[in-house]
Amino acid sequence: MNAEFRCSCPITSAIDMIGDKWSLVVIKNMLFFNLKTFKELSEANEKIATNILSSRLKGLEEKGFISKTKPSNNKKTNLYILTEKGLSLIPIIIELAIWGDTNLQNVHPSLDRDNPIEYIKLNKEKFVGVFKNQYLDNVAEITL
Amino acid sequence: MNAEFRCSCPITSAIDMIGDKWSLVVIKNMLFFNLKTFKELSEANEKIATNILSSRLKGLEEKGFISKTKPSNNKKTNLYILTEKGLSLIPIIIELAIWGDTNLQNVHPSLDRDNPIEYIKLNKEKFVGVFKNQYLDNVAEITL
DNA sequence: TATTTTTGCTTGCATTATAAAAGCAAAACA
DNA sequence: TGTTTTGCTTTTATAATGCAAGCAAAAATA
Numbered sequence: 201m202n203a204e205f206r207c208s209c210p211i212t213s214a215i216d217m218i219g220d221k222w223s224l225v226v227i228k229n230m231l232f233f234n235l236k237t238f239k240e241l242s243e244a245n246e247k248i249a250t251n252i253l254s255s256r257l258k259g260l261e262e263k264g265f266i267s268k269t270k271p272s273n274n275k276k277t278n279l280y281i282l283t284e285k286g287l288s289l290i291p292i293i294i295e296l297a298i299w300g301d302t303n304l305q306n307v308h309p310s311l312d313r314d315n316p317i318e319y320i321k322l323n324k325e326k327f328v329g330v331f332k333n334q335y336l337d338n339v340a341e342i343t344l
Numbered sequence: 345m346n347a348e349f350r351c352s353c354p355i356t357s358a359i360d361m362i363g364d365k366w367s368l369v370v371i372k373n374m375l376f377f378n379l380k381t382f383k384e385l386s387e388a389n390e391k392i393a394t395n396i397l398s399s400r401l402k403g404l405e406e407k408g409f410i411s412k413t414k415p416s417n418n419k420k421t422n423l424y425i426l427t428e429k430g431l432s433l434i435p436i437i438i439e440l441a442i443w444g445d446t447n448l449q450n451v452h453p454s455l456d457r458d459n460p461i462e463y464i465k466l467n468k469e470k471f472v473g474v475f476k477n478q479y480l481d482n483v484a485e486i487t488l
Numbered sequence: 489t490a491t492t493t494t495t496g497c498t499t500g501c502a503t504t505a506t507a508a509a510a511g512c513a514a515a516a517c518a
Numbered sequence: 519t520g521t522t523t524t525g526c527t528t529t530t531a532t533a534a535t536g537c538a539a540g541c542a543a544a545a546a547t548a
Contacts, residue, residue, distance in 0.1 A: 207389035208456045210444030211372050211437060217448065219373040221363060221506070228355050238525050249507050254526060268376065276515045276524055288447060292439045293355060299436055300354030304361065312352045324468075365535075382496050393536050418546045420495055450491060 207248045217263065218289065222248055222256050227265065227286055228293055231331060236279045265289070271342075279280050281339055294320060361407065362433065366400050371409065371430055372437055375475060378482050380423045409433070415486075425483055427487055434472045438464060 218224055229235045229244045242253050257280060257325045260266045265286035269279050301317040320327045349357045362368055373379045373388045386397050401424060404410045409430035413423050445461040464471045 203454050206369075208389070208452075208454045209389060210455055210459075210461070211440045212369050213391055213448050213452055213455060214444035215365065215368060215439040217444075219363065219365060219368075221359070223352075223444035224359060224363075227354050239523080242525090244455075245353060246356055247350070249509090250526070251528080254504060274516085276514090278525075285447065287364070288443065291425060292436070292443055295436045295439045296355045296358040299432065300361075303432060304354060304357050305350070308349050308352075308357055308370060310352045311354055315354075317354070383494080386496090393496070393538095395499080395537090396535060418545085420498075 203243055205232065209240075214292075218265075218292075220245075220256075222252060223260060223265075224289065224293060224296070226253070226256055226260065227289055228280050230266070230280065230286075231290065231293065231335055234335075236281065236342065237277050239277075241280070260286070279342070284336060287332050287335065289322070294324055294327060294331075298324075358436075361475065362409075362436075364400075366390075366396060367404060367409075368433065368437060368440070370397070370400055370404065370435055371426065374410070374426050374427055374430075375434065375437065375479055376459055377419075378479075380425065380486065381419075381421050382424075385424070420458070423486070426479060431476050431479065435468070438471060442468075 205216050207213070218227075225246050226241060226248070229241060229246075233244070235241050235244060238250075238253065238257070241257075242248060242250050248256075257266065257268070261268055261280075262285055263285075266280050266285055269281065271277065271279055297315075298317060298321055300311070301313065301315070304311055305313070349360050351357075362371075369390050370385060370392070373390075375387060376483075377388070379385050379388060382394075382397065382401070382449070386392060386394055392400075393447075401410065401412070405412055405424075407429075408427055410424050411427055413425065415421065416421055441459075442465055443459060445457065445459070448455055449457070
């Protein structure tokens with residue numbers, strides 16, 4: 201057994217890979233809010249500590265979920281961009297969104313509900329593609 | 345903001361609820377392997393420590409994902425059974441299974457692949473129902 | 489009935505993950 | 519030429535998880 205995996209179960213192994221407290225949150229903020237820099241990510245609603253953000257970005261890059269580049273006009277700011285592998289997590293993120301939206305209102309009164317989750321439920325597969333294309337369009341715009 | 349939730353995002357809140365290292369693993373072992381007792385769960389492939397298992401079972405019961413009962417013929421053994429709320433996590437678990445199966449073979453050579461995930465991919469919604477009914481049938485049998 | 493084994497835990501301690509706050513160098517800006 | 523911004527690192531504290539042992543009540547066995 202690989203040291204980083206508890207066993208040979210694909211579900212448990214997926215959790216070993218991206219099941220920490222922050223990885224999917226960072227990826228979600230890149231995907232849905234187009235956050236791309238260290239500063240933007242550190243200022244997101246979840247208020248991740250900068251040392252944790254730093255270590256998560258390194259880990260996500262090592263694992264191939266994101267890539268780190270510098271824009272041509274700026275030597276300081278790094279851009280963190282989701283790779284195809286990062287985008288492959290969209291179906292998981294959508295299911296988490298639907299589940300949270302459906303099951304957490306009673307215990308979490310201030311939960312955001314101004315989102316189109318009812319539409320997403322009607323055709324999940326379609327929205328996987330929609331979110332992916334939206335993201336890729338946005339990246340293409342930025343890296344002009 | 346509720347103290348147990350980082351923010352109002354349903355995705356982040358879902359992770360706050362079930363995004364620890366063990367909750368979904370325990371639920372998966374109940375769902376797919378019909379594990380029902382403390383002993384069975386402690387002997388699963390993932391080798392959870394008994395103190396962690398104990399605290400997870402308490403937490404999952406408090407949150408309404410499982411219920412704890414004693415079978416009529418045994419005063420010692422407890423049975424932990426998934427509730428409807430616990431079963432509502434099936435779509436998330438299925439996406440984790442598909443993602444792990446599709447994306448982890450290269451980094452995890454001993455990953456289990458003797459499962460019907462290719463079929464599941466073809467009709468996810470259907471298999472949510474299939475797994476739920478299989479589980480409920482099994483529970484009905486046990487609690488005769 | 490007496491003894492052994494099993495079950496479902498708890499306790500204590502070690503390690504790893506996360507958090508909070510401050511600091512800091514290089515680049516960008518004024 | 520300061521001053522601010524960015525992208526971190528460092529330090530120290532707390533929380534989550536892991537490991538090993540222990541233990542009482544119930545069940546199984548002799």
